[in-house]
Amino acid sequence: MIRQYFPKGTDFRKVINTELRSVITKLNDRPRKRLGYRTPAQGFLGEYSGVLETAGAALIS
Numbered sequence: 001m002i003r004q005y006f007p008k009g010t011d012f013r014k015v016i017n018t019e020l021r022s023v024i025t026k027l028n029d030r031p032r033k034r035l036g037y038r039t040p041a042q043g044f045l046g047e048y049s050g051v052l053e054t055a056g057a058a059l060i061s
Contacts, residue, residue, distance in 0.1 A: 001027055001030075002023065002027070005023045005026075006023070028040050028041060029041070
C-alpha cells in the first residue's frame with residue numbers, strides 16, 4: 001500500500017518526516033476488509049481493550 005504514495009526506488013532518506021507520518025496516518029485510518037471494514041486502530045482496540053482494562057485494573061490495585 002505504501003507504493004501508492006512512494007514509487008518503487010524511492011530514497012526514504014530524502015522523504016521528510018512530516019510527509020512520511022502523513023502517509024502512515026492515512027494508511028492506519030483506512031478501513032480494511034480483513035478487519036470487518038474497521039481501521040487498524042479500531043481493530044487493535046477491539047482486540048486488546050479487555051487486556052488493557054485488566055492491565056489498568058492491576059496497576060490501580
